[in-house]
Amino acid sequence: METVLAAHADLAWMLAAFVFVLLMFPGLALYYGGMLGARNVLNMMTMVMVTLGITSVLYVLFGYGLVSGPSVNDWGLIGNPLDYIGLGNHLTDDESGGIQVLYIAAWFILFAAITVAIVASGAAGRMKFSAWLVFAPIWLTLVYFPVAHWVFAADGEGYSGGFLLNDIGIHDFAGGTAVHMNSGVAALALAMVLGARRKRMERPHNVPMALLGGGILWFGWFGFNGSCAGGANFLTQYVVLNTLLAGSAGMIGFAAIERLREGHVTSLGVITGAVAGLVGITPSANAVSPLGALGVGIIAAGVVAFALSFKSRFAVDDTLDAFAVHGLGGIVGTLCIVLFASDAAPAGIEGILFGGDIAILWRELAGIVITCTFSFVMTWLIAKALDKTIGLRVDEETEVGGLDATIHAESAYEIPAAGVGHAPGLTTTPAPRAVSVAHGHAEPVTASH
Structure with a gap:
């Protein structure tokens, strides 16, 4: 009886954590949308949300097997999807009440x-x-699914x-490699192929929206990391605490x-630092002590802040800083395992x-x-191939x-005179000037919207 109750408790927590993570999609949409100009907010939010639909379809068709299936020829490179197509052989209840x-x-x-939704940030506007809609499923199939197999398939x-987990023996608790490094580097490669925006100096149009979105992301992160503990147990409590501490630090x-x-503190800087700390703790949540989690958060935020200070010097327009926040943040979190993992933590790893x-x-x-390396090269090749065939970039x-008005026939903040609905040719009122922004660091410039 006790075992059955424990199984139900585990399942209840995991289902709750699933809902937490699901909320990260509108959270990310708000976070990214608020940091863009008002003319592209709906386009960015739609790109984020539509990835959930694309991914769900591909995962049921063949993605689950590619990630979690037995490695083809035992090479550790990609799973075999044949036994998992449509999840057909997993549609019965074993009546255990568990996961x-x-x-x-x-x-x-x-x-x-x-992961794919984060990549979208490099293409904003x-x-x-x-x-x-073509790039996302190709990238999932050729980049994410293989990397996830390397890291998550035991x-x-x-x-x-996967060979990274089982042969090399890396430690990645909740996706520092497959999710954060992968998406950050891919966003950078996609941005390089697309080229810089013509209005790169556009300022965030709605900072409160971005702050709210970042807060929702933090809420979802407790489910993201907490679900990797596999149930309602001590490990869940441990990683949830470390997630809170790293984000706060x-x-x-x-x-x-x-x-x-700069002499001031910005709201975008505050929420960016929190997200950087959360990214850093993702691979290390079960490997560092609570004091170590504070260190992870501070170091990750410091590296991200340093990277963002050089953003304006580079021609690559990684629009919403996915590489700095997710790519570098994931690298920092992984290296923190190397430095000060504690053998008293649940993972039992001792840092050097x-x-x-x-x-x-x-x-x-x-x-x-x-x-x-794999993520950058493959993403660059996919983007280049699509750019040469169907074309990636919109016209001037x-x-x-x-993009909101011209592609989606919508405006985030205007209601058509004829009433609510889709009206082609909507325009927004131009702002009087633009500013250069790197997560809250604004500098007036002479270019106009």
């Missing part, structure tokens, strides 16, 4: 979809929506899983840097600063280099007029 494959598949769908009885750390460097084996450094570095008139 079954159907839930695991749904859980993996959300992890995959949020200049990519054809139709091209995104060896089982009579079959092999990142927020305070970024604010302190802004105050020292506490006398751990130096081999942990080479394992984690291998995971970083392999993931980032569409881009200058804004």
